[in-house]
Amino acid sequence: MNSLRMILVVASLIVLSSCSGEKGVEGNNSSAISASQVEIAKLQAALKNEPVYKINDSETTLLQHEGIISVADKAQLQSIQ
Amino acid sequence: MKSLVSLIVLFISLNSFASETSNNKMGIWITPKSIPQNQLLLKSGDDFKFKGDICVVHLGEEDHHQKCQKVSDHKLVFKAYFPDSLHDVSDKLVITQSKDKKSWKYSLKTDKLQSSDLNQLTLTVGTDDKKTNELLSIKAKIEKRILILKDFEIIYLNTNDRVLNFAKIKGNLSGYLPNVTAASPTDPCARWR
Numbered sequence: 322m323n324s325l326r327m328i329l330v331v332a333s334l335i336v337l338s339s340c341s342g343e344k345g346v347e348g349n350n351s352s353a354i355s356a357s358q359v360e361i362a363k364l365q366a367a368l369k370n371e372p373v374y375k376i377n378d379s380e381t382t383l384l385q386h387e388g389i390i391s392v393a394d395k396a397q398l399q400s401i402q
Numbered sequence: 403m404k405s406l407v408s409l410i411v412l413f414i415s416l417n418s419f420a421s422e423t424s425n426n427k428m429g430i431w432i433t434p435k436s437i438p439q440n441q442l443l444l445k446s447g448d449d450f451k452f453k454g455d456i457c458v459v460h461l462g463e464e465d466h467h468q469k470c471q472k473v474s475d476h477k478l479v480f481k482a483y484f485p486d487s488l489h490d491v492s493d494k495l496v497i498t499q500s501k502d503k504k505s506w507k508y509s510l511k512t513d514k515l516q517s518s519d520l521n522q523l524t525l526t527v528g529t530d531d532k533k534t535n536e537l538l539s540i541k542a543k544i545e546k547r548i549l550i551l552k553d554f555e556i557i558y559l560n561t562n563d564r565v566l567n568f569a570k571i572k573g574n575l576s577g578y579l580p581n582v583t584a585a586s587p588t589d590p591c592a593r594w595r
Contacts, residue, residue, distance in 0.1 A: 360554075360568055367550045373488055374546045383536060389581040397574065401547060 364401050375402050430527050431457045431470075446517045456480075456497075456506040456527055470504040481526045482510050485519035486546065487538035495525075518553075520545055537586045544575050544582070551575070 368374055381398050384390045390398065434454040444450060457470035482495040491510065498507045508525065515521055522545070524538065551572040558568070 357567075357571075360571060363554060364547060364550060364571070367554075368547070371546075374543045376540065376543050380536065380540045380543075384540060384578070384582070387581070387585040389578055389585060394574070394578070397571075401571070 361401060368402060429459050431455075431459055432525060432527065433457070444515055447514050449512050449514055451509060451511045452523050453507070453509045454525075456508060457504070472502070472504050474503075478527055479530050480506075480508070481530075482508075483524040483526075483538070483542075484510065484512055485516070485521045486542040487522070487524045488542045518549075520549060534586045537582050541579060541582045544578055548572055548575050 376398055378399075381390070381395045384398075385392070385395050432454060433456075434452065458473045459469075459471060480495060480497050481490065481492045483489055484491045494510055496509045500506065510523065510525075512523075520542065522542075526534075526538075551568045554568045555572075
């Protein structure tokens, strides 16, 4: 159970690192990661009651297909729902 | 306290439509009536009436002040979206064709405005296009996020949370918009006259 929890924590750090656009360096970058996490959480909360503005998978796929966003961009867009 | 509302107008002509010969394509001019100075400052709860003209011209000669071309009504679909392109308000769009059938006048009265909305009128003229509609929807969703982030920047400016960097996410999202617009197969003729 503990090892599973460890894997999940590491995975979430990688996602947050790519969302903030910061280098995922351990230790020194923790404040940047947490700031990004708070900002995205606030945006998510604001959008929570407005499902009409949810960006669905087919839309991010269309943007990627059109060359408008990268895989990392897609992850960021999907995180801000 | 009522918040100020800013209005945005966006016009799109969907697909140039060809007449009998393939090298005789038509484009569309959409000309909004300028907004009087005393109506520029609107508040939440106000409403507004958009007005303007629509005219069909030969594609490629649109800068030459040419005359409007006669086109039969059934070739054109007029659609309106407000306060963003996710909300179809075409049933409120009033289109009147001129007697010579070479131009149209449009008007649209909004419901009560909200400062939390984009307040962006999108008027599309031409044939319905699925991809353009999808991209317009995505654009509205991204713009909504940018609008919320702009509000956050103001809200958190004078708080202990001011270290939060909403500008970075806002910048990323704003960076997508020109490409979303460019990917839409719209007629290059649709622009301000």
